[in-house]
Amino acid sequence: MRPKVIAGNWKMHHGPAATRRFFSKFFGEFSPRLSGAEPTILIFPPAISLLAAAESKGGRPEISLGIQNIHWEPKGAFTGEHSVGMALAAGARFALVGHSERRHVFGETDAQVESKVAAAMREGLTPVVCVGETLDERRDSRVQEVIVRQLDAALLGVPEDVKNSILVAYEPVWAIGTGETATVDDVADAHGILRRRLREVRGDAFAQEVAILYGGSVKPANAAELLAVADVDGVLVGGASLDPESFARIVESG
Numbered sequence: 001m002r003p004k005v006i007a008g009n010w011k012m013h014h015g016p017a018a019t020r021r022f023f024s025k026f027f028g029e030f031s032p033r034l035s036g037a038e039p040t041i042l043i044f045p046p047a048i049s050l051l052a053a054a055e056s057k058g059g060r061p062e063i064s065l066g067i068q069n070i071h072w073e074p075k076g077a078f079t080g081e082h083s084v085g086m087a088l089a090a091g092a093r094f095a096l097v098g099h100s101e102r103r104h105v106f107g108e109t110d111a112q113v114e115s116k117v118a119a120a121m122r123e124g125l126t127p128v129v130c131v132g133e134t135l136d137e138r139r140d141s142r143v144q145e146v147i148v149r150q151l152d153a154a155l156l157g158v159p160e161d162v163k164n165s166i167l168v169a170y171e172p173v174w175a176i177g178t179g180e181t182a183t184v185d186d187v188a189d190a191h192g193i194l195r196r197r198l199r200e201v202r203g204d205a206f207a208q209e210v211a212i213l214y215g216g217s218v219k220p221a222n223a224a225e226l227l228a229v230a231d232v233d234g235v236l237v238g239g240a241s242l243d244p245e246s247f248a249r250i251v252e253s254g
């Protein structure tokens with residue numbers, strides 16, 4: 001069985017000092033299990049706080065860090081962007097790619113998602129590819145079409161010979177930061193669609209390796225129920241990951 005993945009996306013919150021405070025409180029709140037499968041914890045701070053996060057987490061093997069966005073070029077005149085190499089040097093091992101805020105606020109395209117996945121994989125960061133439909137797309141019964149299109153574009157960036165390679169996060173846009181959570185049935189449907197598509201495009205062995213996370217208003221009160229849904233291998237948490245106590249409670253649900 002895949003260990004559960006509990007990921008926190010801090011978005012544009014917690015600079016370096018707040019990051020240090022988060023970790024010292026989080027370690028007080030959360031005690032690693034003595035037995036049984038430990039969830040994998042991923043934290044995505046703002047890029048400017050990665051070094052502080054890496055220093056604060058020290059050698060704790062159960063926690064890995066990620067960057068919220070990368071550029072596909074290794075260097076150059078791209079004001080405000082970060083390369084994969086820079087993210088690695090600052091302590092990141094994972095990268096969010098195609099988060100709905102990147103797609104819908106900053107106009108990121110499927111082609112850019114493909115380039116970012118390819119760059120991450122080439123240089124050694126594991127991409128966490130986010131997919132999800134808007135409310136209008138759901139009302140128009142286009143959930144499958146949209147998330148399969150977004151997944152297919154991302155998979156184009158994954159070299160053919162790669163096995164354990166990416167994570168996928170299903171995050172319905174209308175459930176992000178709104179307090180609206182998708183129903184257990186909606187989540188099961190979407191995750192089933194994604195797992196089937198992974199199998200169709202890359203075969204069974206590949207599909208079984210990929211952890212599919214759910215994201216969108218996950219909080220301590222609903223995490224256990226969501227984590228129990230078929231094909232849900234973890235959660236990607238925004239707002240509720242900012243507070244060390246609430247994030248620790250979600251980790252304990254994993």
Ligand code: PGA
Binds near residue numbers: 171218
């Ligand atoms: P939310 O954000 O938990 O605040 O809804 C989730 C995300 O955007 O990853």
